Amino acid sequence: MAFGTLLGHLPVRERDFIKWICSQGAFDAAKVPLGPGDDCAMLACGAERLLVTTDQVLDGVHFVLARHGAKSAGRKAMARNLSDVAAMAGLPMGAVATVALPEGFSRDDCEAIYLGLRSVGDQFDCPVVGGDVACWAGPLAISVTVFAQPVGAGPVLRSGAQAGDAICVTGQLGGAWASGRDMTFIPRVNEARALAAHNCLHAMIDLSDGLATDLRHVCEASGVGAEIDATAIPIHPGLTDKPQRPAITAALSDGEDYELLFTLPTDQADRLLASQPLDVKITKIGTVNDSKHVTVMGLDGQRQPLESSGWEHATGQP
Amino acid sequence: MAFGTLLGHLPVRERDFIKWICSQGAFDAAKVPLGPGDDCAMLACGAERLLVTTDQVLDGVHFVLARHGAKSAGRKAMARNLSDVAAMAGLPMGAVATVALPEGFSRDDCEAIYLGLRSVGDQFDCPVVGGDVACWAGPLAISVTVFAQPVGAGPVLRSGAQAGDAICVTGQLGGAWASGRDMTFIPRVNEARALAAHNCLHAMIDLSDGLATDLRHVCEASGVGAEIDATAIPIHPGLTDKPQRPAITAALSDGEDYELLFTLPTDQADRLLASQPLDVKITKIGTVNDSKHVTVMGLDGQRQPLESSGWEHATGQP
Numbered sequence: 078m079a080f081g082t083l084l085g086h087l088p089v090r091e092r093d094f095i096k097w098i099c100s101q102g103a104f105d106a107a108k109v110p111l112g113p114g115d116d117c118a119m120l121a122c123g124a125e126r127l128l129v130t131t132d133q134v135l136d137g138v139h140f141v142l143a144r145h146g147a148k149s150a151g152r153k154a155m156a157r158n159l160s161d162v163a164a165m166a167g168l169p170m171g172a173v174a175t176v177a178l179p180e181g182f183s184r185d186d187c188e189a190i191y192l193g194l195r196s197v198g199d200q201f202d203c204p205v206v207g208g209d210v211a212c213w214a215g216p217l218a219i220s221v222t223v224f225a226q227p228v229g230a231g232p233v234l235r236s237g238a239q240a241g242d243a244i245c246v247t248g249q250l251g252g253a254w255a256s257g258r259d260m261t262f263i264p265r266v267n268e269a270r271a272l273a274a275h276n277c278l279h280a281m282i283d284l285s286d287g288l289a290t291d292l293r294h295v296c297e298a299s300g301v302g303a304e305i306d307a308t309a310i311p312i313h314p315g316l317t318d319k320p321q322r323p324a325i326t327a328a329l330s331d332g333e334d335y336e337l338l339f340t341l342p343t344d345q346a347d348r349l350l351a352s353q354p355l356d357v358k359i360t361k362i363g364t365v366n367d368s369k370h371v372t373v374m375g376l377d378g379q380r381q382p383l384e385s386s387g388w389e390h391a392t393g394q395p
Numbered sequence: 396m397a398f399g400t401l402l403g404h405l406p407v408r409e410r411d412f413i414k415w416i417c418s419q420g421a422f423d424a425a426k427v428p429l430g431p432g433d434d435c436a437m438l439a440c441g442a443e444r445l446l447v448t449t450d451q452v453l454d455g456v457h458f459v460l461a462r463h464g465a466k467s468a469g470r471k472a473m474a475r476n477l478s479d480v481a482a483m484a485g486l487p488m489g490a491v492a493t494v495a496l497p498e499g500f501s502r503d504d505c506e507a508i509y510l511g512l513r514s515v516g517d518q519f520d521c522p523v524v525g526g527d528v529a530c531w532a533g534p535l536a537i538s539v540t541v542f543a544q545p546v547g548a549g550p551v552l553r554s555g556a557q558a559g560d561a562i563c564v565t566g567q568l569g570g571a572w573a574s575g576r577d578m579t580f581i582p583r584v585n586e587a588r589a590l591a592a593h594n595c596l597h598a599m600i601d602l603s604d605g606l607a608t609d610l611r612h613v614c615e616a617s618g619v620g621a622e623i624d625a626t627a628i629p630i631h632p633g634l635t636d637k638p639q640r641p642a643i644t645a646a647l648s649d650g651e652d653y654e655l656l657f658t659l660p661t662d663q664a665d666r667l668l669a670s671q672p673l674d675v676k677i678t679k680i681g682t683v684n685d686s687k688h689v690t691v692m693g694l695d696g697q698r699q700p701l702e703s704s705g706w707e708h709a710t711g712q713p
Contacts, residue, residue: 173540
């Protein structure tokens with residue numbers, strides 16, 4: 078979520094659109110403690126707090142039906158939402174889905190989509206409690222909404238990063254589309270909850286748009302800057318340097334890694350990095366500062382702005 | 396909601412698909428007190444109860460973009476969901492939306508959809524707290540999820556109708572598509588809550604699929620039969636008898652009325668009908684029985700099965 082992840086030829090920039098939405102009237106903070114702009118929104122549900130997030134997968138944008146099949150499309154629709162819940166360290170409660178079915182779809186296709194949703198929902202105790210299916214002349218579109226509960230001290234927001242924090246990521250980055258990992262990733266729900274339970278996380282986001290863009294989201298939401306170290310980025314071993322695009326660029330900008338990026342006090346980060354309590358490796362990639370700029374220290378020791386399109390400068394590429 | 400309202404050429408019957416879903420594993424009743432099959436699902440949110448519903452509107456199925464425009468499409472997406480909340484006598488809390496934008500859409504179009512959602516959401520204190528927007532090569536698709544709280548004695552289900560209950564509807568039925576009321580209706584959220592607060596409603600549904608079909612849903616869910624009186628149906632005054640299709644058929648089968656159908660004990664219905672406490676008229680159209688059949692008493696005094704396609708027999712049509 079975040080209203081919204083705009084792909085393809087964008088008629089509107091996400092950040093500008095959220096600003097415009099927020100200009101259309103304030104939310105009642107008692108009813109909506111957290112409005113648009115983070116990975117989930119938060120609502121008051123009586124005395125409880127409710128996290129909600131929604132995301133869609135569209136044929137030709139987020140999957141290719143002819144290549145991936147209906148079940149994988151359903152799986153990805155659920156997994157993307159669970160990754161947004163993970164980004165808030167939430168506990169999934171349940172999901173609903175709408176499906177726009179192309180003409181010629183069969184009962185088997187409907188069942189495959191449902192089983193795809195279930196295949197990853199069941200792993201995180203997130204049942205599909207309802208939905209809507211309609212046939213149309215368009216391509217396959219699946220929209221999922223997931224409800225979750227904040228746990229412990231409450232959700233971990235994008236906006237809590239503080240100067241001096243260590244910036245860490247889980248896993249290895251880059252090449253998700255080329256390798257197909259964007260269809261098969263396991264959302265970091267359990268890892269996020271374990272991290273939040275044992276550490277004072279200041280900020281967290283899931284890496285859907287690419288490290289460079291998502292780190293910028295955290296910095297903008299928190300009103301801070303950051304510097305990352307190019308030599309520290311955990312580049313996925315499946316990536317290789319290409320003449321037009323070094324592996325580090327792919328790791329910074331490919332997106333759809335669905336790993337976690339989080340910030341926390343340096344002393345806590347040191348202990349976390351030494352103990353490595355998760356099944357997936359945690360890597361420190363940089364430090365939050367109060368500069369308002371997001372920069373990368375290159376292999377050549379030169380500091381450069383970190384562009385959303387990644388980082389083309391390390392090997393002298395334009 | 397209900398998983399799902401299948402339109403067009405259906406690859407799967409709604410009831411069969413829900414049965415299949417329920418065969419795929421039971422829900423944990425402590426976490427999901429109400430699963431697929433009603434207008435909303437209900438989840439446990441800590442000590443509170445949460446109603447959720449989701450519905451989509453698709454260009455060419457639920458609206459025609461070139462005729463209705465983007466704002467009306469957004470409005471309908473929200474209003475359909477609020478009507479599902481009304482059917483449970485719920486109190487809306489908030490909504491999220493996903494939008495699949497056709498190529499060539501502008502920032503103005505995005506804003507129009509948002510303002511359409513807001514135009515009816517604001518009427519019922521249902522803010523849009525988040526969403527996702529993506530561009531694709533397909534037509535416009537808008538999916539909305541609304542969260543609500545059950546009020547008073549809890550949600551009014553489809554499954555509570557009892558033999559002897561009076562069957563009542565709000566408003567006037569039929570011709571919604573032809574007149575454009577399907578794009579402009581005001582969901583009966585306030586009426587439903589007023590009815591539930593002052594009466595012991597046994598069952599309720601919103602009339603989206605057409606009276607004949609929706610009454611069947613209530614009877615199937617409740618394990619009862621019903622008989623309605625053709626002379627009592629509040630036919631919309633905009634409808635006229637046509638040679639191939641009498642007005643009563645339209646009123647029974649057109650759908651998208653988004654009025655309420657509810658059942659309650661006869662003595663309470665009598666008081667309600669005499670006092671008419673709502674701004675919209677309440678009409679008694681029939682009685683629940685224990686026959687397991689849904690029938691209509693025609694103008695000619697003949698009892699006929701009530702078909703989902705309406706009722707073609709009153710004027711001797713096949």
